[in-house]
Amino acid sequence: NAGVTQTPKFRVLKTGQSMTLLCAQDMNHEYMYWYRQDPGMGLRLIHYSVGEGTTAKGEVPDGYNVSRLKKQNFLLGLESAAPSQTSVYFCASRGNPTYEQYFGPGTRLTVT
Amino acid sequence: AQSVTQLGSHVSVSEGALVLLRCNYSSSVPPYLFWYVQYPNQGLQLLLKYTSAATLVKGINGFEAEFKKSETSFHLTKPSAHMSDAAEYFCAVDGGSYIPTFGRGTSLIVHP
Numbered sequence: 001n002a003g004v005t006q007t008p009k010f011r012v013l014k015t016g017q018s019m020t021l022l023c024a025q026d027m028n029h030e031y032m033y034w035y036r037q038d039p040g041m042g043l044r045l046i047h048y049s050v051g052e053g054t055t056a057k058g059e060v061p062d063g064y065n066v067s068r069l070k071k072q073n074f075l076l077g078l079e080s081a082a083p084s085q086t087s088v089y090f091c092a093s094r095g096n097p098t099y100e101q102y103f104g105p106g107t108r109l110t111v112t
Numbered sequence: 113a114q115s116v117t118q119l120g121s122h123v124s125v126s127e128g129a130l131v132l133l134r135c136n137y138s139s140s141v142p143p144y145l146f147w148y149v150q151y152p153n154q155g156l157q158l159l160l161k162y163t164s165a166a167t168l169v170k171g172i173n174g175f176e177a178e179f180k181k182s183e184t185s186f187h188l189t190k191p192s193a194h195m196s197d198a199a200e201y202f203c204a205v206d207g208g209s210y211i212p213t214f215g216r217g218t219s220l221i222v223h224p
Contacts, residue, residue, distance in 0.1 A: 004155075031210055033211075040121065040216060041216065042202065042214045042215055042216035042217050043156075043202065043214040045211065048211060050210065058211070090155055090156070092156075094210065099144045099146075099161060099163055099206060100146060100158045100161050101156075101158075101212065102158075103148075103155035103156040103157065104155050105154060105155045106153075106154070106155050
Protein backbone atom coordinates (compact mmCIF):
# COMPACT_ATOMS: atom_id res chain seq x y z
CA ASN A 1 0.00 0.00 0.00
CA ALA A 2 1.96 3.01 -1.30
CA GLY A 3 -0.66 5.65 -0.38
CA VAL A 4 -0.27 8.75 -2.54
CA THR A 5 2.65 8.98 -4.94
CA GLN A 6 3.78 11.85 -7.14
CA THR A 7 5.92 11.90 -10.26
CA PRO A 8 8.39 13.53 -10.76
CA LYS A 9 9.97 14.64 -7.48
CA PHE A 10 11.92 17.51 -9.04
CA ARG A 11 11.74 19.36 -12.33
CA VAL A 12 13.28 22.44 -13.89
CA LEU A 13 11.45 24.06 -16.80
CA LYS A 14 12.16 27.00 -19.02
CA THR A 15 9.49 29.66 -19.42
CA GLY A 16 6.95 28.55 -22.00
CA GLN A 17 7.60 24.82 -21.69
CA SER A 18 4.86 22.42 -20.75
CA MET A 19 4.74 19.48 -18.38
CA THR A 20 2.40 17.11 -16.59
CA LEU A 21 2.57 16.12 -12.95
CA LEU A 22 1.15 12.73 -12.10
CA CYS A 23 -0.55 11.80 -8.85
CA ALA A 24 -1.59 8.25 -8.07
CA GLN A 25 -3.41 6.80 -5.05
CA ASP A 26 -4.09 3.18 -4.21
CA MET A 27 -6.71 3.72 -1.47
CA ASN A 28 -9.74 3.84 -3.77
CA HIS A 29 -10.45 7.41 -2.68
CA GLU A 30 -13.07 9.47 -4.46
CA TYR A 31 -11.67 12.93 -3.75
CA MET A 32 -8.34 14.17 -5.06
CA TYR A 33 -6.72 17.58 -4.82
CA TRP A 34 -3.77 19.56 -6.19
CA TYR A 35 -2.17 22.24 -4.02
CA ARG A 36 0.77 24.55 -4.36
CA GLN A 37 2.85 25.56 -1.37
CA ASP A 38 4.78 28.81 -1.33
CA PRO A 39 6.68 30.33 1.62
CA GLY A 40 4.34 32.15 3.99
CA MET A 41 1.28 31.30 1.91
CA GLY A 42 0.37 27.90 3.31
CA LEU A 43 -1.38 25.53 0.93
CA ARG A 44 -3.48 26.92 -1.88
CA LEU A 45 -5.91 24.73 -3.78
CA ILE A 46 -5.40 24.66 -7.55
CA HIS A 47 -7.98 22.10 -8.73
CA TYR A 48 -9.83 19.21 -7.21
CA SER A 49 -11.92 16.22 -8.24
CA VAL A 50 -14.83 14.56 -6.48
CA GLY A 51 -14.76 11.46 -8.66
CA GLU A 52 -13.58 9.86 -11.87
CA GLY A 53 -14.26 12.10 -14.84
CA THR A 54 -14.99 15.22 -12.77
CA THR A 55 -12.80 18.21 -11.98
CA ALA A 56 -13.35 21.66 -10.51
CA LYS A 57 -11.40 24.85 -9.99
CA GLY A 58 -9.92 25.79 -6.67
CA GLU A 59 -8.50 29.03 -5.37
CA VAL A 60 -5.65 29.49 -7.88
CA PRO A 61 -6.52 27.59 -11.10
CA ASP A 62 -5.13 30.00 -13.70
CA GLY A 63 -2.35 28.51 -15.83
CA TYR A 64 -3.16 24.93 -14.85
CA ASN A 65 -5.36 22.17 -16.23
CA VAL A 66 -6.26 18.80 -14.75
CA SER A 67 -7.73 15.48 -15.76
CA ARG A 68 -9.14 12.51 -13.83
CA LEU A 69 -9.63 9.81 -16.43
CA LYS A 70 -9.06 7.02 -13.91
CA LYS A 71 -10.15 7.04 -10.30
CA GLN A 72 -6.65 6.40 -9.01
CA ASN A 73 -4.90 9.08 -11.08
CA PHE A 74 -5.09 12.88 -11.05
CA LEU A 75 -2.94 14.77 -13.55
CA LEU A 76 -1.91 18.41 -13.29
CA GLY A 77 -0.77 20.11 -16.48
CA LEU A 78 1.10 23.33 -17.13
CA GLU A 79 0.65 24.30 -20.76
CA SER A 80 3.06 27.24 -20.81
CA ALA A 81 5.11 27.48 -17.65
CA ALA A 82 5.83 30.86 -16.05
CA PRO A 83 8.32 31.79 -13.31
CA SER A 84 5.32 32.51 -11.02
CA GLN A 85 4.59 28.79 -11.12
CA THR A 86 7.82 27.98 -9.33
CA SER A 87 6.55 26.17 -6.25
CA VAL A 88 6.18 22.88 -4.46
CA TYR A 89 3.13 20.97 -5.64
CA PHE A 90 1.28 18.52 -3.44
CA CYS A 91 -1.39 16.06 -4.36
CA ALA A 92 -3.82 14.73 -1.77
CA SER A 93 -6.68 12.29 -1.65
CA ARG A 94 -9.56 11.74 0.71
CA GLY A 95 -11.94 8.88 1.20
CA ASN A 96 -15.56 8.85 2.23
CA PRO A 97 -16.61 8.79 5.05
CA THR A 98 -13.15 9.60 6.37
CA TYR A 99 -12.47 13.28 6.56
CA GLU A 100 -8.70 13.65 6.59
CA GLN A 101 -6.52 14.03 3.54
CA TYR A 102 -3.55 11.90 2.61
CA PHE A 103 -0.72 13.78 0.97
CA GLY A 104 1.94 12.81 -1.52
CA PRO A 105 5.62 13.70 -1.00
CA GLY A 106 5.49 16.70 -3.32
CA THR A 107 7.04 17.86 -6.59
CA ARG A 108 9.49 20.74 -6.49
CA LEU A 109 9.16 22.72 -9.73
CA THR A 110 11.43 25.54 -10.79
CA VAL A 111 10.62 27.66 -13.84
CA THR A 112 13.49 29.77 -15.15
CA ALA B 113 -17.66 30.39 4.26
CA GLN B 114 -14.78 29.06 6.31
CA SER B 115 -11.39 30.37 7.31
CA VAL B 116 -8.48 29.56 9.57
CA THR B 117 -6.06 31.83 11.39
CA GLN B 118 -2.87 30.50 12.88
CA LEU B 119 -1.36 32.97 15.31
CA GLY B 120 2.39 33.23 14.91
CA SER B 121 4.28 32.11 11.85
CA HIS B 122 7.11 30.94 14.10
CA VAL B 123 7.06 29.55 17.63
CA SER B 124 10.29 28.87 19.49
CA VAL B 125 10.51 26.65 22.59
CA SER B 126 13.20 24.91 24.57
CA GLU B 127 13.40 21.14 24.64
CA GLY B 128 11.16 19.89 27.45
CA ALA B 129 8.96 22.99 27.46
CA LEU B 130 5.26 23.18 26.72
CA VAL B 131 4.28 23.52 23.07
CA LEU B 132 1.24 25.67 22.27
CA LEU B 133 0.28 26.37 18.66
CA ARG B 134 -2.82 28.50 18.20
CA CYS B 135 -5.58 28.04 15.67
CA ASN B 136 -8.83 29.96 15.37
CA TYR B 137 -11.44 29.09 12.79
CA SER B 138 -14.56 30.47 11.24
CA SER B 139 -17.28 28.24 9.86
CA SER B 140 -20.97 28.71 9.19
CA VAL B 141 -21.66 25.07 10.06
CA PRO B 142 -20.21 22.70 12.69
CA PRO B 143 -16.75 22.07 11.35
CA TYR B 144 -14.31 19.26 11.08
CA LEU B 145 -10.90 20.43 12.27
CA PHE B 146 -7.45 19.05 11.62
CA TRP B 147 -3.83 19.52 12.52
CA TYR B 148 -1.22 18.35 10.06
CA VAL B 149 2.56 18.26 10.46
CA GLN B 150 5.11 18.71 7.69
CA TYR B 151 8.72 17.70 8.20
CA PRO B 152 11.36 19.22 5.90
CA ASN B 153 11.06 18.10 2.29
CA GLN B 154 8.06 15.90 3.00
CA GLY B 155 4.33 16.00 2.48
CA LEU B 156 1.80 16.73 5.19
CA GLN B 157 0.65 14.01 7.56
CA LEU B 158 -2.28 14.01 9.91
CA LEU B 159 -1.55 14.70 13.58
CA LEU B 160 -5.14 14.65 14.83
CA LYS B 161 -8.69 15.50 13.86
CA TYR B 162 -11.93 16.67 15.46
CA THR B 163 -15.12 15.31 13.94
CA SER B 164 -17.77 16.26 16.52
CA ALA B 165 -17.02 13.50 19.00
CA ALA B 166 -14.89 14.24 22.10
CA THR B 167 -13.77 17.86 22.34
CA LEU B 168 -10.31 16.86 23.58
CA VAL B 169 -8.57 15.04 20.79
CA LYS B 170 -5.37 13.06 21.18
CA GLY B 171 -3.06 12.57 18.26
CA ILE B 172 0.26 11.04 17.41
CA ASN B 173 3.59 11.87 19.05
CA GLY B 174 1.97 13.11 22.28
CA PHE B 175 0.08 16.02 20.74
CA GLU B 176 -3.48 16.91 21.64
CA ALA B 177 -5.95 19.65 20.79
CA GLU B 178 -9.12 20.91 22.38
CA PHE B 179 -12.14 22.09 20.43
CA LYS B 180 -13.67 25.16 22.08
CA LYS B 181 -16.79 26.23 20.26
CA SER B 182 -17.30 29.38 22.35
CA GLU B 183 -13.82 30.58 21.45
CA THR B 184 -13.83 29.13 17.90
CA SER B 185 -10.42 27.71 18.70
CA PHE B 186 -8.58 24.43 18.19
CA HIS B 187 -5.17 24.98 19.77
CA LEU B 188 -2.51 22.28 19.58
CA THR B 189 -0.48 21.39 22.67
CA LYS B 190 2.23 19.04 23.81
CA PRO B 191 3.44 18.98 27.42
CA SER B 192 7.12 18.51 26.65
CA ALA B 193 8.81 19.44 23.37
CA HIS B 194 11.33 17.15 21.76
CA MET B 195 13.90 18.09 19.16
CA SER B 196 12.14 15.81 16.69
CA ASP B 197 9.00 17.99 16.94
CA ALA B 198 10.66 20.74 14.91
CA ALA B 199 8.48 21.03 11.82
CA GLU B 200 5.76 23.09 10.13
CA TYR B 201 2.27 22.68 11.55
CA PHE B 202 -0.93 23.41 9.69
CA CYS B 203 -4.43 23.80 11.03
CA ALA B 204 -7.32 23.11 8.63
CA VAL B 205 -11.10 23.47 8.75
CA ASP B 206 -13.72 21.69 6.67
CA GLY B 207 -17.31 22.86 6.96
CA GLY B 208 -18.64 19.81 5.16
CA SER B 209 -17.79 20.88 1.61
CA TYR B 210 -14.94 18.34 1.35
CA ILE B 211 -12.72 21.29 0.47
CA PRO B 212 -10.71 22.12 3.58
CA THR B 213 -9.17 25.53 4.16
CA PHE B 214 -5.64 25.56 5.53
CA GLY B 215 -3.96 28.09 7.74
CA ARG B 216 -0.66 29.61 6.66
CA GLY B 217 1.29 27.34 8.96
CA THR B 218 3.39 27.73 12.10
CA SER B 219 7.02 26.75 12.14
CA LEU B 220 7.98 25.14 15.46
CA ILE B 221 11.60 25.64 16.46
CA VAL B 222 12.95 23.56 19.33
CA HIS B 223 16.13 24.68 21.08
CA PRO B 224 18.33 22.25 22.99
